[in-house]
Each structure stands twice: as C-alpha cells, then as structure tokens.
Amino acid sequence: MKFTYQKTSRVDEQELTKIIGSLAGYQANLKDVINAGGYDSDEASINLPSDHELIYSVMQMTGKKKSPNLKYILIIGIGGSNLGTKAIYDALYGYYDVMRTERFPKMIFLDTQDADVLSNLSSLISSIADPNELLINAISKSGSTTETMANFEVVFDMLKDCFSSIADRIVFTTNVGSKLHGAGNNNGIDVLNLPEKVGGRYSIFSAVGLFPLALLGIDIEELMTNAVNIREICVNSQGVENPALVSASILYIQSQQGKNINDNFIFAPQLESMGKWYRQLMGESIGKDGKGITPTVSIGSTDLHSVGQLYLGGPKDKTTTFIYTEHSGEEIMVPQQTHLGLIEMIQGKSISSLMRAIVQGTKLAYEKQELPYMEIALESISVDEIATFMQFKMVEMMYLGKLFGVNTFDQPHVELYKIETKRILEES
Amino acid sequence: MKFTYQKTSRVDEQELTKIIGSLAGYQANLKDVINAGGYDSDEASINLPSDHELIYSVMQMTGKKKSPNLKYILIIGIGGSNLGTKAIYDALYGYYDVMRTERFPKMIFLDTQDADVLSNLSSLISSIADPNELLINAISKSGSTTETMANFEVVFDMLKDCFSSIADRIVFTTNVGSKLHGAGNNNGIDVLNLPEKVGGRYSIFSAVGLFPLALLGIDIEELMTNAVNIREICVNSQGVENPALVSASILYIQSQQGKNINDNFIFAPQLESMGKWYRQLMGESIGKDGKGITPTVSIGSTDLHSVGQLYLGGPKDKTTTFIYTEHSGEEIMVPQQTHLGLIEMIQGKSISSLMRAIVQGTKLAYEKQELPYMEIALESISVDEIATFMQFKMVEMMYLGKLFGVNTFDQPHVELYKIETKRILEES
Known part of the structure; x- marks a missing residue:
C-alpha cells in the first residue's frame, strides 16, 4: 500500500503540521495501549493483530468445522x-x-430481513444433501440484534426440516457472557469469543472476521502479520511519515473548510464492499454531536459515467480518496487488430493499462478543477493489501475522532430507531 | 407507488406552492413535447413509453434472438x-x-474494465457449448466509449476462439448513423436504434432497456403502459397533486437551505441498483455550474447498522427519501416457539412485519431529530412498480433541472477526464 497526499490534498503545510502535532498525546496513548496489551481500553481492537491465542482458537475451530465438501x-x-x-x-x-459457478465454498451474507431473500435461500438449503456442505456462522455481540436473531431462527427452522442434526454445523461469535453465548452452550453449538471492548466496526481482526476467512483457506497468520506491520507504522512513525496521522489531519482540515463529504473513489469494482466497510467505520465513529463527514463510495470507471459530471462540475463540497491497484492478476490484451476498429488508441493495449490511463486522466481532471484528493495505491487485490488498508483506516479513524473531539467508539443514536421499533413490535 | 411528503418534508407550504407555481411554464412545455411526439426536443425521452413502433421493433428482435436454452x-x-x-x-x-444456481437466463454486466473480471468471464464462456446459450448486447450511443469498445473487442476475441460463427448472437444498440451502427452493418451484426436526443440516463424505456428486459420474458408493453400512466400524472396534475412537481420542489427548497445531500434510503436490498440508477440521473442532470445535490444510496436495515449513527446524530446536511415496499412475495414467519428464545418480541411475527416496524421506527427517529424526509411506497417489488418509479423520477429531474437553472440533459464535465485519458493513451 502506498499513500500519497502531497500538493493534491490542497492543505496548507503549516496547518497540516500543526494538526498532526496536536495528536502527539493521543499517539503516545495508542502506544501505551499496545504496550499494555489486552482488551481493557476503548482502543482495544488495536491489540487484535498480535493476539496469538486468538489465532490459535480460530484455527482450532476452523480445523473442527472445515470439511472437504464445504460448499x-x-x-x-x-x-x-x-x-x-x-x-x-x-x-x-x-x-x-455468478461467473464461477463451480468454485466453492461460496459465502452468503444474511444481514437485513427480507422474505424474498429467505425464500430463495430456502430453495438453496433444500438442494443440499449433506450437512457438511454447509456451515452457519451467526454473529452478534449481544445476541439481541433483531435482524440477526430473526434470520437465525428462520434459517434454523429450514435446517430442521432438512437435516436430523445440524448443531455441529453452526458456530456463534459473540461476547463472553452474552445471551447468545449462553444459548450456544445450552444447545450444543460451538462459540467463538469477541472481546467486550471491540466494537463491530473495529472487529475484522477478531474471530468475527478471522473465522470465516480461515474457512476460505486464507492464511490468517500472515494476514495478522501484515496488520501488525502497518499498525506499527501508523502508531510509531512521526509527522508526515505517518499515513494515518496525515490522512486523518487532511480529512479534518478539509471538513473544517466545508467539505462535508469524503468520497472514496475506488478504481476496482471488486473493492466496492471494502468501501462500504469504510463507510461504516467513518459514519459511526465520527458522525455524532452534530459533527461528522458523510462517507461515499464511488467505483471507477463506472461512476465517471454516473456521478463524474457532479464531482467535476458540481459544488466543491467533497474531499476525495482515490483508491486503485497497481497490478492485476492476469494481463488481458485488446487485440492489435481489433474486429470493429472503432477506437484506434486501445489497440494492442492491456486492459490494466487502459484503466491506469483512466485513473491518471481523472486525477488530472480533478487537479484542473482544483478538487482536493489523496491516493491509496494497493500493490494488488490481495488479502494482505486489504488487511493493510483496513488497519491503516482503523488507526486513522481513532486519530480523526480525537480531532473531532467525539467518542470514536460509541453509537448512541442508533438506539433512537431501535427504541421506536421495539415499542411498535411490543404493541403489535 | 404512493408518494408522501406532508409535514415530514419540513418545508413551508407557501414556499412550496410558490416554487411549484414557478414551474407552470415548463409543465406546459412538457405537455407540448408529448403532444408533438417524436424525438426532436431535449425532453424527447418522455415520448418513449408511447412509441408503439419501438415496442414492435424490440419484440421483433427479441423473437429473432431468444432461444429456449438461453443461459x-x-x-x-x-x-x-x-x-x-x-x-x-x-x-x-x-x-x-448466487442462491438460484439453476435459474436462467442470468444477466452479466460488463461496464468498467477489469482484467480479473474478464479472466473469470473467459472461464464461463469456454464452458458454454452452444452459442444459443449466449446473447451479447453491446450498447453505446456513439460507439466511441472506451470501456465498452475495449470490453467488446476482448470478449469478441474469446468468442472467436470458442465458436465458428457468433455474429448472430450479438446485437448492438446505438444511435442511427453512429460508428457502431456502421460497424454492425459491415459485420452482419443486428442493430437496434436509439434516438439521438435520448441521453443514457433517460434511456431505460428505449431499446437500451427494453431489449434486454424483453429477453428476460418481461412484458414490455405492460411496462410501457405503466410508464405512460405515471407520466400523465407527472405532467398533467396540478399543484401538490403532482408528485414530480412536489418532490422536485422540496429537493430544491432543501438544497437552498444547505442540505447538499439527498439520501435515498431504500428498505429493500434488491433495489440497491435502482438507487444507483437514480444516483446517475440526479448526479449528471443537475450537478453542474457549481450547483447540484449529491445523491447517496443507503439500504435499510443494513445501513442503520452502518451510517445510521451519522444520519441521526451527525450534521443536518441531508434530505432523505425513504423507499420501501408494502408487500413481499411470500410470507416467511419467525416460529412462535423460537429455538433460542432470545428476543421475545419477534416470535410468531412475519419477516415483512418486522421490516415494517423497523421502517416505522426509523421514520419516528428521523422526526424526533427533526430530519426532513419524503416517502415512496412501492406496492411490491415488480417491474411495473419500478418502471413507475423511474418515469416519475425522470420527470421530477426535468423539473429540478429547471429550478436549478441548468441544462438537465448535458454532461460537459465528463469530457474533462476523457480528454486527459485520451492524451495519455495516444502518447503511450
């Protein structure tokens, strides 16, 4: 991962140095959290990547649950x-x-509640002959998340109809001592622990993320090593050498100058969900007390043909983070002699070189319009680069929360709709 | 489709009436465009739904290309x-x-350029034995869209390797007289026409949308009838009886009061792409001359657990359009006796009633926080309701462009990055 911001971020260097300097105390605090280890502080998630016991417990569970015919x-x-x-x-x-029908295991995500989704899932489940083809991981810190528990109950009902015994194909991930933890123990369902102080948006390197990733065959030890490496840079590097400090400071300075939107413009369609992960991280961490920046996700080059006009010609209310990859897995070439011959300049070019030209062209257009941007170049689309991006962004967000003067780790306003919903359900 | 705005949109009734009144001249203009028929004016797209020749030509092509084993x-x-x-x-x-592996035909969308996507597509194509299992529709107004032509050339190269003859499994959709039109004629590839004055973001009811939809077995005549019905309401109804006039006026008034974001909060995950369609419609139509509103798409209830904190507790810089459905296809129930018994209030409830309670709870939370919103309730997730939504929004956008005083139908700034990209490619 390479982070670039010079000039194009359009912030005053002195102002940047000042804001970075104001974070020195908090930076020292993060070092203390790492030195102390454990999961007692609000910043506890920062200790996940070096937790070898965690890796061991996840690998144990993976060994127990993985089956060669897991689909x-x-x-x-x-x-x-x-x-x-x-x-x-x-x-x-x-x-x-959809293109790789024979590649397994496939992962299916049930998050919100939808009857049509569940009805389609029911068809899939009834097509499964052997319970070892299936693994269900239900995840809730408390066990009181309405959508998660309703979806689990409906799915469990479907499973009961198909299989005589299914408990050993289910794993719960939850806080120690939660209601879900107790329910797992009472029903012979294995449970993975999530430290109380690690909030959902900071939990990718806990069992929440590691167990499903390990089931896919991803080397979670290597993943954690990468996270530790970038964590050290983001906590120990000084001044403008520290990408998390710089990025947080630029986002803060720009927001104070009226840029209330941070567009994450990702030139790799596969990474849209990574953008959505960041959207939660920023939205929930700093969107409070009437403050905050609205994170958006755009996909290049698709969205150049959608909201590109707005971004280049509309109000200057955004700061942009361009995210792109330097290399693709396989080179695909446009033939030297194209069949239709309509655009000369693409002939004999590789698809990735065309994309690089579009990224470059977009950056130049942003500069001409004096639109501020930073850049994150991933070496390739790999789990290690994505893990590096995520740990970088989680530390960035802690710095940004400090600059905004908010509690980076709570989400009190989410309760507002939950209270109303609960009242409606209890009355109905 | 039911549109609601009273009170919750938090605009002054007198102000609303005034703004709606200011659109009377343009409303008359839209009526004239419909009465004149044809495709000569900027608003030409409004005449698509009543174009019977268009329906006939699309159905002819569909009959010619559809095969019983189309996959x-x-x-x-x-x-x-x-x-x-x-x-x-x-x-x-x-x-x-992903859940319905045996349902066909499946549609695959190639938009931006990506080597990994093309490499996976290549695997899929080489698994196809009979060319009748495949239909390729390449769509470009001009035939000079870099991504589209590069993707077509790469795909055509793959096809040549697999099949002796493939031209009759390809259809181009493009402007009459475009380079792509000529290339189709020269290569024995069938061509569907798109009127010159119909821009991409207003083209869903042209051959651009109708041909692929007809291939899926969708009744495009009924679709067009629905579009005509809502078009008549959006053009002929007066004052607050006209949902397009009201919605445009509210968006305009709110934007003048500093709400520079329009969040489309859709409580149906299947409709995320519909939100993205609207994002282009609004972004490209009014994002110019330094003006515009940034459209965002949120999915309920998923994003209540992501950016809900920001929306309810952060800066009041948004106006929200809640979109939800009144009925689901199939009732799915949470069992009366749940297995884990962790949340009493969900027991014996239908999944859709839980979702309705969440929508209701969210609306109450927005009201408590004094956040302005409008509502669009779709009867169900059906092609007719989506077509109604789309035609409503296209007329709304014409009114909104008039209020902003911009050219609703051009996108001049998109050229900025294209010029730079072209220069880079020509030099490389």
Whole structure:
C-alpha cells in the first residue's frame, strides 16, 4: 500500500503540521495501549493483530468445522458483524461468483430481513444433501440484534426440516457472557469469543472476521502479520511519515473548510464492499454531536459515467480518496487488430493499462478543477493489501475522532430507531 | 407507488406552492413535447413509453434472438447504457443469483474494465457449448466509449476462439448513423436504434432497456403502459397533486437551505441498483455550474447498522427519501416457539412485519431529530412498480433541472477526464 497526499490534498503545510502535532498525546496513548496489551481500553481492537491465542482458537475451530465438501458458508450478522468479512470475500471471490459457478465454498451474507431473500435461500438449503456442505456462522455481540436473531431462527427452522442434526454445523461469535453465548452452550453449538471492548466496526481482526476467512483457506497468520506491520507504522512513525496521522489531519482540515463529504473513489469494482466497510467505520465513529463527514463510495470507471459530471462540475463540497491497484492478476490484451476498429488508441493495449490511463486522466481532471484528493495505491487485490488498508483506516479513524473531539467508539443514536421499533413490535 | 411528503418534508407550504407555481411554464412545455411526439426536443425521452413502433421493433428482435436454452445475456455498456436494466434485473433476479444456481437466463454486466473480471468471464464462456446459450448486447450511443469498445473487442476475441460463427448472437444498440451502427452493418451484426436526443440516463424505456428486459420474458408493453400512466400524472396534475412537481420542489427548497445531500434510503436490498440508477440521473442532470445535490444510496436495515449513527446524530446536511415496499412475495414467519428464545418480541411475527416496524421506527427517529424526509411506497417489488418509479423520477429531474437553472440533459464535465485519458493513451 502506498499513500500519497502531497500538493493534491490542497492543505496548507503549516496547518497540516500543526494538526498532526496536536495528536502527539493521543499517539503516545495508542502506544501505551499496545504496550499494555489486552482488551481493557476503548482502543482495544488495536491489540487484535498480535493476539496469538486468538489465532490459535480460530484455527482450532476452523480445523473442527472445515470439511472437504464445504460448499456454502452462511454468515448471519449485520453491520460490523459482516462488513469486514464481506469486503475481503467480495474482493477475492464474491464479485465473480455468478461467473464461477463451480468454485466453492461460496459465502452468503444474511444481514437485513427480507422474505424474498429467505425464500430463495430456502430453495438453496433444500438442494443440499449433506450437512457438511454447509456451515452457519451467526454473529452478534449481544445476541439481541433483531435482524440477526430473526434470520437465525428462520434459517434454523429450514435446517430442521432438512437435516436430523445440524448443531455441529453452526458456530456463534459473540461476547463472553452474552445471551447468545449462553444459548450456544445450552444447545450444543460451538462459540467463538469477541472481546467486550471491540466494537463491530473495529472487529475484522477478531474471530468475527478471522473465522470465516480461515474457512476460505486464507492464511490468517500472515494476514495478522501484515496488520501488525502497518499498525506499527501508523502508531510509531512521526509527522508526515505517518499515513494515518496525515490522512486523518487532511480529512479534518478539509471538513473544517466545508467539505462535508469524503468520497472514496475506488478504481476496482471488486473493492466496492471494502468501501462500504469504510463507510461504516467513518459514519459511526465520527458522525455524532452534530459533527461528522458523510462517507461515499464511488467505483471507477463506472461512476465517471454516473456521478463524474457532479464531482467535476458540481459544488466543491467533497474531499476525495482515490483508491486503485497497481497490478492485476492476469494481463488481458485488446487485440492489435481489433474486429470493429472503432477506437484506434486501445489497440494492442492491456486492459490494466487502459484503466491506469483512466485513473491518471481523472486525477488530472480533478487537479484542473482544483478538487482536493489523496491516493491509496494497493500493490494488488490481495488479502494482505486489504488487511493493510483496513488497519491503516482503523488507526486513522481513532486519530480523526480525537480531532473531532467525539467518542470514536460509541453509537448512541442508533438506539433512537431501535427504541421506536421495539415499542411498535411490543404493541403489535 | 404512493408518494408522501406532508409535514415530514419540513418545508413551508407557501414556499412550496410558490416554487411549484414557478414551474407552470415548463409543465406546459412538457405537455407540448408529448403532444408533438417524436424525438426532436431535449425532453424527447418522455415520448418513449408511447412509441408503439419501438415496442414492435424490440419484440421483433427479441423473437429473432431468444432461444429456449438461453443461459447468459451479456450486457456490455456503461453508465446510462446499463444502469436502468441492471436496476430491474437485480430487483427481480440478480440479487438472488448466487442462491438460484439453476435459474436462467442470468444477466452479466460488463461496464468498467477489469482484467480479473474478464479472466473469470473467459472461464464461463469456454464452458458454454452452444452459442444459443449466449446473447451479447453491446450498447453505446456513439460507439466511441472506451470501456465498452475495449470490453467488446476482448470478449469478441474469446468468442472467436470458442465458436465458428457468433455474429448472430450479438446485437448492438446505438444511435442511427453512429460508428457502431456502421460497424454492425459491415459485420452482419443486428442493430437496434436509439434516438439521438435520448441521453443514457433517460434511456431505460428505449431499446437500451427494453431489449434486454424483453429477453428476460418481461412484458414490455405492460411496462410501457405503466410508464405512460405515471407520466400523465407527472405532467398533467396540478399543484401538490403532482408528485414530480412536489418532490422536485422540496429537493430544491432543501438544497437552498444547505442540505447538499439527498439520501435515498431504500428498505429493500434488491433495489440497491435502482438507487444507483437514480444516483446517475440526479448526479449528471443537475450537478453542474457549481450547483447540484449529491445523491447517496443507503439500504435499510443494513445501513442503520452502518451510517445510521451519522444520519441521526451527525450534521443536518441531508434530505432523505425513504423507499420501501408494502408487500413481499411470500410470507416467511419467525416460529412462535423460537429455538433460542432470545428476543421475545419477534416470535410468531412475519419477516415483512418486522421490516415494517423497523421502517416505522426509523421514520419516528428521523422526526424526533427533526430530519426532513419524503416517502415512496412501492406496492411490491415488480417491474411495473419500478418502471413507475423511474418515469416519475425522470420527470421530477426535468423539473429540478429547471429550478436549478441548468441544462438537465448535458454532461460537459465528463469530457474533462476523457480528454486527459485520451492524451495519455495516444502518447503511450
């Protein structure tokens, strides 16, 4: 991962240095959290990547549950319980699932509640002959998430109709001592623990993300090593050498200058779910006390043909983070002699070089319009680069929350609609 | 479709009446365009739904190309060339494709350029034995869209390797007299015409949308009848009885009061692509001359667990359009006696009643926070309701463009990155 911001971010260097400097105390605090280890502080998630016991317990569970004919992993969870896993799954596999009918295991995500989705899922489940083809991971910190528990109960009902015994194909991921933890123990369902202080949007390197990823065959030890490496840079590097400090400071300065939108313009369609993971991270972490930045996700080059006009010609209310990859897995070439011969300049070019030209052209257009942007270049679309991006962004968000003067780790306003919904359900 | 705005939109009634009144001249103009018929004016797209010749030509082509064993329809096009079709396909089928492995035909959308996507597509194509299982529809107004032509050339190369003859499994949709039109004629490839004055974002009821939809077996005559019905209401109804006039006026008034974001909060995950279609419609139509509103798409209840905190507790910079459905296809119940028994209030409830309670709870929370919103209730997720929504929104956008005083039908700034990209490619 390469982070670039010079000049194009259009912030005053002195102002940037000042804001970065104001974070020195909090930076020292993050170091203390890492040195102390454990999961007692609000920033607890920062200690996940170096938790070897965690890796061991996830690998134990994976060994127990993985079967050679595993075809479908059903993730039942919403928000922080699935967005990180979905980001990585979609990047590596999910985006191609309709084209790769014979590749398994496929992951299916049940988050919100929808009768049509459940009815289609029911067809799929009844087509499964052997319970070992299926693994269900239900994830909820508390066990009181309405959507997750309703979806689990409906799915469990479907499973009961198809299989005589299914409990050993289910795993719960939850806080120690939660209602869901107790229910797992009472029903012979295995449970993975999530530390109380690790919030959903910071949980990708806990069992929430690691267990499903390990089931896919992803090397979670390597993943964690990558996360530790970038964590050290984001916590220990000084001043403008520290990408998390710089990125947070630029987002803050721009927001104070009226840019209330942070567009994450990702030139890789497979990474749209990664953008949505970041959207939660930023939305829930700093959107409070009347403050916040609205995160948006755009996909290049698709959205150049959609909202590109607005971005280049509309109000200057955004700061942009361009995200792109430097290399693709396989080179695909436009033939030297094209069949129709309509556009000369594409002949004999590789598809990735065309995309690089579009990224470059877009950056130049943004500069001409004096639109501020930062850049994140991923070496390739790999789990290690995505993990690096995620750990970088989680530390960035802690710095940004400090700059905004908010509690980065709570989400009190989510209760507002939950209270109303609960009242309606209890009365009906 | 039911549109509601009273009180919750938080605009002054007198102000609303004044703004609606200011559109009387343009409303008369739209009536004139319909009475004149044809495709000469900027608003030409409004005449598509009553074009019987168009329906006939699309049905002719569908009859010619449809085969009983059609398995994959490959749509090569970007922006306005695929967003409308994808909105309807995903709502009815696409969202479930991974769960419904045996349902065909499946639609695959190639829009941006990506080597990994093309490499996976290549695997799929080489698994196809009979060319009648495949239909390729390449769509470009001009035939000079880089991504579309590059993707077509690469795909054509793959096809040549697999089949001795493939031209009759390809259809081009393009302007009469375009380079692509000529290339179709020269290569024995059938061509469907798109009127010059119909821009991509207003083209869903042209051959661009109708042909792929007819291939899916959708009754395009009924679809067009629905579009005509809502068009008449949006053009002929007076004052607050006209949903397009009201919606445009509210969006305009709110934007003048500093709400620079219009969040389309859709409580139906299948309709995310419909939201993205609207995102282009609004982004490209009014995002110019330094003006515009940034359209965002949120999915309920998923995003209540993601950006809900920001929306309810962050800056009041948004006006929201809640979109939800009144009925689901099939009733799915949470068992009366749940297995885990963790949440009493969900027991014996239908999944759709739980979702309705969440929508209701969210609306109450927005009211408590004094956040303005409008509502669009779709009767169900059906092609007719989506077509109604789309025609309503296209007329709304014409009114909104008039209020903003911009050219609703051009997109001049998109050229900025294209010029730079072209220069880079020509130099490389």
